[in-house]
Amino acid sequence: MEYNFREIEKRWQQQWRDSGAYRVSNESDKPKFYVLDMFPYPSGAGLHVGHPLGYIASDIYARFKRLKGYNVLHPMGFDSFGLPAEQYALETGQHPAVTTEKNIARYKEQLDNIGFCYDWSREVRTSDPKYYKWTQWIFLQLFDSWYNRKSQKAERINVLEGIFEKEGNVTNECPGDRKLQFIAEEWSGFDNQRQQEILMDYRLAFSAFGEVNWCEALGTVLANDEVVNGVSERGGHPVVKKKMRQWYLRITEYADRLLQGLEQVDFSDSMKEMQRNWIGKSQGAEVRFKVKSEKGEVEQMVVYTTRPDTMFGVDFMVVAPEHEMVSDITSFQQKDEISKYLEYVKSRSERERLAEVKSITGAFTGAYAINPFDGREIPIWISEYVLAGYGTGAIMAVPCGDQRDFAFAKHFNIPITNIIGEAFNGEEANPTKDAILQNSDFLDGMVMRDAINVVIDKLEEMGIGKRQVNYRMRDAGFSRQRYWGEPFPIVYKGGVAFALDEGHLPVELPYVDTYSAGPEGEGPLANLADWIIAPGGGTREANTMPGYAGSSWYFLRYMDPQNEQAFADRKATDYWNQVDLYIGGTEHAVGHLLYSRLWTKVLFDLGYIGHEEPYKKLVNQGMIQGSSRFVYRIKSSNQFVSAGLIDQYETDKVHVHVGLVDGLELDIESFKNSRPEYEKAEFILEDGKYVCGAEVEKMSKSKYNVVNPDEIVERYGADTFRMYEMFLGPVEQSKPWDTKGIEGVHRFLRKFWRLFVDETKGLIVTNDAATPAELKVLHRTIKKIEEDTERFSFNTAVSAFMVCVNELNDLKSRKKEVLQPLLILLTSYAPHVSEELWKLLGNEGSVLDAAFPKFEEKYLVESSKEYPVSINGKHRTNINISLDAAQPEVEQIVVANEIVQKWLEGKAPKKIIFVKGRMINVVI
RNA sequence: GCCCGGGUGGCGGAAUUGGUAGACGCAGCAGACUCAAAAUCUGCCGUUCGCAAGGAUGUGCUGGUUCGAUUCCAGUCCCGGGCACCA
Incomplete structure (x- = not known):
C-alpha cells in the first residue's frame, strides 16, 4: 500500500464536505476562537502559488485551535464588487455579475483543492443584495450620526437637533465649517433646507462639493491612497483635481480614537507606525x-x-x-x-x-x-x-x-x-x-x-x-463614479439628500448593458432614466460606494450570515466578539484596516456591537516572489547560448516560462514547441545541457514565472503543498518560490507514511509499549510543534516534524503509542494523510476532533549532559557530566580532561565559568 | 530626506533568555540496490592549511562591552517596505 495522495485527498475532501465537518455552530460550551483571512477579490487570473500562503497559515492555526478544544470560526468569502470586473466589462461587454460569478467558482475550486477548513455555509459576497443590504443599512447609520466631541462618541443626529434647538451650536463646533456659529433662535429661524445643510456638516457620512482625485482614463474618482505620485495606482493614469458632489466619511473625527486604539491591538510595529503616519x-x-x-x-x-x-x-x-x-x-x-x-x-x-x-x-x-x-x-x-x-x-x-x-x-x-x-x-x-x-x-x-x-x-x-x-488625515471619499458597487440608499429632493427608509433596503443594483459615465461624470446609473427617478419622487444618488464599503464590516457578517433582520444578531457578535487572529497582506495597512476600524467604532458607539476594535491580532504574510528563468539569444540570430557561456557572445536576455525549465536546465524540446519562432532554434550547450539564468522577481504573468497551485497539488498533493509553503520560511517574510525544493517535503510525507504502512505488508503499527527513547522523541516534538504553531513559526514546526520522523526511523519505531499522537500533531499541517492514517489505525470519528497530545516534561528529563567546553571562549571539546554536578566537581573534571590539559600547557586556569545545563568556559 | 524592517553556506532558512553558528530542506559530490531507469538507502558538503590528527578563519563592514556576541551598544555601507513640501 503506497502513499496515494491523489486518491486519499479527493476522498477525504468529499467525505468532509458530505459530513459537514467544517460546520461551525454559534452555540457551544467550548471557548470561541475566530481566525480570519483577508477575503480576496476574485480576479479572472485565479490564484497563483503566492496567494494561499496566508490562507494556509490561518488554516493550520484554526485546525490547531480546534484540536486544542476551541470552537473555531474560520470563514471565507469574496470582496466581489470592484473596478477590475467593470473594466473587464467595458472591454468585453460581459456583465460584471457574470464574470464575477465565474471567477468565484474558480477561486472556490482552487481553495478547496488545497483542503482548507472553511465553513462555506457562512460564505459572504459583498455584491450579493442580501449582503449589501446591510452595507447600505450601516451607511444609513453613519448618515444618521454625528460625533459628539464631548462624549467622544457617535450619537444620533436628532440628539444634535435637540441641542441646536436649545443652545445653537455654541458648544459643538461644526466639523465641516469651523466658522459656522448660531444660537438657538437663529436655528429655529433657518428654513428646512438650511437646517439640513448644517446637519450635513456634522453627519459622519456626508455629501459635499469637494476637490476629488479625478482620473479621466478610469472615468472615476480615486481615494488618496489609490493615487501614487499624481497618477492612479492601477494603470498609472494621470489624476487631476475636480470639484464634484461626493460622499465622505468623517473619519477625521475618529482620528484620536483610531490612534489610541492602536495601543490595544497586537499589530506589528511597522503596521502601527504606518497608521500613525497616515493619521499624522x-x-x-x-x-x-x-x-x-x-x-x-x-x-x-x-x-x-x-x-x-x-x-x-x-x-x-x-x-x-x-x-x-x-x-x-x-x-x-x-x-x-x-x-x-x-x-x-x-x-x-x-x-x-x-x-x-x-x-x-x-x-x-x-x-x-x-x-x-x-x-x-x-x-x-x-x-x-x-x-x-x-x-x-x-x-x-x-x-x-x-x-x-x-x-x-x-x-x-x-x-x-x-x-x-x-x-x-x-x-x-x-x-x-x-x-x-x-x-x-x-x-x-x-x-x-x-x-x-x-x-x-x-x-x-x-x-x-x-x-x-x-491631523494630516483627510475625510475619506466614499463615492465612485462607477457601476459595479453598492448603490446609495439616498434620494435627493430639492437638492437635499434624504435617507431611504430601512424598509426599502436593499436598493438593488439595476442591470445595465453599457458602462459609460453619466452626463455630469457621475456613475453609469445616471443613464438609467427609469431607475434614477425614485418611486416616491426625487432623484437617486447615481454614484456607488467604493471597494472598501463591503470589506469594512464583513467579519461581522460571518458571525450570522443568513440573518435577514439585522446585519448580525447581537448574541452572535457578542459570542464571537473580536477576530482573534487576522492574516493578510501589508497592502491594506492603511486603507482597509483603518476603515474597518472606523466602522467598528461607530457600530460600537451606536450600541450595535460590544467591542470597538475588530482585530485583536494581525499577522502580515510576506509575498512569495517568482523565480524567473532566462535564455540568452545571440543578437539577431535564432541561436541560444547556455548561461555559463554568455561572456563569449553578445546576447539578449529573454524570459522563458518556468514550466519549461527543470531547476536550471531547459527542456529544449518543450521550449521549441512553446512558440513557432522557437521551432528552428539552435542551442549552444555546456556539458550537454542548456543552463538557464535565474532571477527573483515579482510573480507575474508578464515574467512567465507564475506557478499555479493546482499543478503543484496535482503533482505532489495538497498536504505536501501546504507544508512546503510553510517550510519556505517565516510567514511574515517575502521569499522566492522554488518548485524544485518541494521534493524534500514530499519525501518527508512518504517517509511519514512508511512509519505506519509497508508497501506489501500494509499497516505495520504495533501495540508494544514505547521505549523511553521513543517517548523522548515524541514529547520533544509535541513541545516544539505546540510552541512553534502558537507563535506562527510554521517553518520551524515543519523542520521539527522532519527531525522527528528521521529519529523514529533510526529507532525503527512502529508503535501506536508514539505514532498516533504524532499523527494528531500533523493534522493541522497535513489533514488528509492524517485522517487516512487515523482511520487505518482503527479510530472512530475524525482526527479533526482528536485531542491535541499533552506534553509531559518527565520524558525529557536527562541525568547528564554533553557539556560544550570552551577555552577562552573558543569551543574545543565536549565532556559528558552529570546534571547534578556543581561547580567544584565540574572544575575538577574539566581540568583533568586531556584536551583541556593540552590547551592549559601546564598552567592553572585563571577562572572556570560554569553555567549549569549550558556550557563551560575555561579562561587561561 | 524621514520612519520602519533586514543583511548568516551555492540557495530557502535555523539558532526561543548573551552560551557548541549553519538545525531542517534544496542543489552538489561519492557510493549501495538495479540489466537499466525511477524510487529508496548510506556517506560527504562554510572557507582555508593539512595525508591525517588537528589548526586558522567565518553571521555586510569598523569599533566597543563581556569569560563568551549572529544576539547588546556606537558608527558605517547595502537591500526591501512605507511616508514624503504636513508647518
Whole structure:
C-alpha cells in the first residue's frame, strides 16, 4: 500500500464536505476562537502559488485551535464588487455579475483543492443584495450620526437637533465649517433646507462639493491612497483635481480614537507606525497675526505652528496660493508678480507639483504681518510649498529652525534672524528643541522645549492664539463614479439628500448593458432614466460606494450570515466578539484596516456591537516572489547560448516560462514547441545541457514565472503543498518560490507514511509499549510543534516534524503509542494523510476532533549532559557530566580532561565559568 | 530626506533568555540496490592549511562591552517596505 495522495485527498475532501465537518455552530460550551483571512477579490487570473500562503497559515492555526478544544470560526468569502470586473466589462461587454460569478467558482475550486477548513455555509459576497443590504443599512447609520466631541462618541443626529434647538451650536463646533456659529433662535429661524445643510456638516457620512482625485482614463474618482505620485495606482493614469458632489466619511473625527486604539491591538510595529503616519497627529498652536496691507481689507491672518517657541525667529510668512486672503492683501506694486505666480501654479498639474519638490518658487504680496510680541513687520509671501488643505493654509517661517524656510529665505534673500546662537551655523537650519533661546525677549535663556508651553499660555492670555491639534488625515471619499458597487440608499429632493427608509433596503443594483459615465461624470446609473427617478419622487444618488464599503464590516457578517433582520444578531457578535487572529497582506495597512476600524467604532458607539476594535491580532504574510528563468539569444540570430557561456557572445536576455525549465536546465524540446519562432532554434550547450539564468522577481504573468497551485497539488498533493509553503520560511517574510525544493517535503510525507504502512505488508503499527527513547522523541516534538504553531513559526514546526520522523526511523519505531499522537500533531499541517492514517489505525470519528497530545516534561528529563567546553571562549571539546554536578566537581573534571590539559600547557586556569545545563568556559 | 524592517553556506532558512553558528530542506559530490531507469538507502558538503590528527578563519563592514556576541551598544555601507513640501 503506497502513499496515494491523489486518491486519499479527493476522498477525504468529499467525505468532509458530505459530513459537514467544517460546520461551525454559534452555540457551544467550548471557548470561541475566530481566525480570519483577508477575503480576496476574485480576479479572472485565479490564484497563483503566492496567494494561499496566508490562507494556509490561518488554516493550520484554526485546525490547531480546534484540536486544542476551541470552537473555531474560520470563514471565507469574496470582496466581489470592484473596478477590475467593470473594466473587464467595458472591454468585453460581459456583465460584471457574470464574470464575477465565474471567477468565484474558480477561486472556490482552487481553495478547496488545497483542503482548507472553511465553513462555506457562512460564505459572504459583498455584491450579493442580501449582503449589501446591510452595507447600505450601516451607511444609513453613519448618515444618521454625528460625533459628539464631548462624549467622544457617535450619537444620533436628532440628539444634535435637540441641542441646536436649545443652545445653537455654541458648544459643538461644526466639523465641516469651523466658522459656522448660531444660537438657538437663529436655528429655529433657518428654513428646512438650511437646517439640513448644517446637519450635513456634522453627519459622519456626508455629501459635499469637494476637490476629488479625478482620473479621466478610469472615468472615476480615486481615494488618496489609490493615487501614487499624481497618477492612479492601477494603470498609472494621470489624476487631476475636480470639484464634484461626493460622499465622505468623517473619519477625521475618529482620528484620536483610531490612534489610541492602536495601543490595544497586537499589530506589528511597522503596521502601527504606518497608521500613525497616515493619521499624522501634530500638536501646536494657532496664532493670529495682525496684517498691514494697502487695502486694509484683511485685519488678521491665522497660522498653524508646532513650534510657537520660535515666535521671535519668524522672518516671513507664507500663505498657500489658493488662500482666499491673497487677493485682498496684494499691494498694487506686487499685483503683477502675484498674478504671474498664481498663473504658474494653476498651470502645474498635481503631478508636477508633487514631482518637483526641490525647486523653490514664490512671490511677495506686498503686505506684512505684525509680530504680536515685538511689533516687527513680517513680509507675507505666497508659495506652493504651503498646502491650502493642511492647518490654516498659512505658516510662519523660521529659517534658522526649518530647512524649507531656510532654503526659501536664501533663495529670495530674506534676512535670517538667529534665535538659537551657536546651534545655528548659517549653513543650514537646525530643527532642535534643545537649544537655549536668544534674541527672544521674555524667552531668552529658556530651553526651546520648555518655551513652547510658555508661549502658548501667553498667546491664550493675550487672546491671540490657542493650543491646537492637527491631523494630516483627510475625510475619506466614499463615492465612485462607477457601476459595479453598492448603490446609495439616498434620494435627493430639492437638492437635499434624504435617507431611504430601512424598509426599502436593499436598493438593488439595476442591470445595465453599457458602462459609460453619466452626463455630469457621475456613475453609469445616471443613464438609467427609469431607475434614477425614485418611486416616491426625487432623484437617486447615481454614484456607488467604493471597494472598501463591503470589506469594512464583513467579519461581522460571518458571525450570522443568513440573518435577514439585522446585519448580525447581537448574541452572535457578542459570542464571537473580536477576530482573534487576522492574516493578510501589508497592502491594506492603511486603507482597509483603518476603515474597518472606523466602522467598528461607530457600530460600537451606536450600541450595535460590544467591542470597538475588530482585530485583536494581525499577522502580515510576506509575498512569495517568482523565480524567473532566462535564455540568452545571440543578437539577431535564432541561436541560444547556455548561461555559463554568455561572456563569449553578445546576447539578449529573454524570459522563458518556468514550466519549461527543470531547476536550471531547459527542456529544449518543450521550449521549441512553446512558440513557432522557437521551432528552428539552435542551442549552444555546456556539458550537454542548456543552463538557464535565474532571477527573483515579482510573480507575474508578464515574467512567465507564475506557478499555479493546482499543478503543484496535482503533482505532489495538497498536504505536501501546504507544508512546503510553510517550510519556505517565516510567514511574515517575502521569499522566492522554488518548485524544485518541494521534493524534500514530499519525501518527508512518504517517509511519514512508511512509519505506519509497508508497501506489501500494509499497516505495520504495533501495540508494544514505547521505549523511553521513543517517548523522548515524541514529547520533544509535541513541545516544539505546540510552541512553534502558537507563535506562527510554521517553518520551524515543519523542520521539527522532519527531525522527528528521521529519529523514529533510526529507532525503527512502529508503535501506536508514539505514532498516533504524532499523527494528531500533523493534522493541522497535513489533514488528509492524517485522517487516512487515523482511520487505518482503527479510530472512530475524525482526527479533526482528536485531542491535541499533552506534553509531559518527565520524558525529557536527562541525568547528564554533553557539556560544550570552551577555552577562552573558543569551543574545543565536549565532556559528558552529570546534571547534578556543581561547580567544584565540574572544575575538577574539566581540568583533568586531556584536551583541556593540552590547551592549559601546564598552567592553572585563571577562572572556570560554569553555567549549569549550558556550557563551560575555561579562561587561561 | 524621514520612519520602519533586514543583511548568516551555492540557495530557502535555523539558532526561543548573551552560551557548541549553519538545525531542517534544496542543489552538489561519492557510493549501495538495479540489466537499466525511477524510487529508496548510506556517506560527504562554510572557507582555508593539512595525508591525517588537528589548526586558522567565518553571521555586510569598523569599533566597543563581556569569560563568551549572529544576539547588546556606537558608527558605517547595502537591500526591501512605507511616508514624503504636513508647518
